[in-house]
């Protein structure tokens with residue numbers, strides 16, 4: 001007599017246990033699915049049922065919809081679209097961003113996690129050749145889906161936006177569309193996590209870098225009006241703009257993850273001379289960072305599939321490292337969880353204490369904050385060194401001389417979860 005029926009292994013783990021950690025197998029399956037659409041070039045046929053960017057977008061929307069059904073409708077799938085025209089889309093092309101909204105208590109405050117679904121080969125205008133785009137950027141899109149699977153089981157204060165953008169390779173169209181959508185709809189954007197090329201560990205020279213991920217951020221806001229920029233420099237705030245504060249928060253979050261990756265906080269907004277879909281967000285003043293692998297392989301980006309001179313070119317699944325991609329996903333998930341749980345960061349922080357032995361701090365109160373954390377550090381250090389928690393929107397740091405000290409303030413949720421840190425400067429009039 002057979003006592004135990006054969007139960008598939010997947011059913012032996014509870015759904016909750018199965019979805020609390022990013023799964024390399026699920027990430028691989030999603031990247032393979034995205035590659036299966038042949039090309040996802042922005043100018044490819046949007047209506048073909050199985051090939052091209054339209055089919056890929058519909059699959060992504062369906063997948064988000066399934067994740068939403070599994071959490072009782074906690075994710076609403078919606079597209080935003082607009083026609084863009086430039087020299088890489090001379091006849092104009094309808095750009096569609098597929099978005100999943102997981103509403104928080106505050107529908108207007110958002111944290112965004114995104115990747116770009118479009119792909120390309122050597123000729124950026126070639127919309128018909130196979131362009132697998134496994135790493136660039138099916139890796140980022142798969143990460144977004146996996147983050148949704150995990151975070152859709154939880155409730156947050158802020159709304160999470162899961163996004164697959166189009167038109168990155170033709171001119172950052174999808175990033176522009178989503179950033180302008182944020183402005184038009186009056187969202188308070190607490191963080192934008194752009195994931196673009198996040199799934200390989202072997203570089204151009206054969207070197208393997210599997211222990212770190214680069215997080216790119218600007219220091220001073222690109223679009224801060226000149227008087228504000230000058231004042232920020234005068235205060236020594238070049239390393240503490242909102243996007244840099246986000247990168248430092250990511251670093252802190254990653255440092256607490258078991259068997260995680262080191263975050264290489266690159267102090268420029270993107271790779272040298274290059275950009276990505278977070279750029280349009282920076283142009284509108286939103287805190288945004290780019291995640292990318294520790295070492296890139298240029299034979300596996302934007303290449304026709306071919307072999308030449310003993311080299312194999314092309315952005316294919318076999319070159320990827322899904323255990324690594326799962327670790328990058330875990331950092332995104334933990335960062336989103338923190339920033340969607342915490343209140344918004346203080347809108348402004350002012351410090352004083354010139355010609356005195358104490359430093360005084362005050363800031364704009366944050367709706368919904370249960371308290372605040374005042375951070376400070378020596379003015380020759382990059383990371384916060386000391387802090388004190390307070391209830392009211394002001395504090396005095398006794399015995400700390402303002403000339404030698406940088407100060408910042410974060411807002412705290414009831415459970416102590418912390419927002420980004422807002423850097424303190426002189427009062428602006």
Ligand SMILES: [Zn+2]
Pocket residue numbers: 116136137168196197
């Ligand atoms: Zn890319």
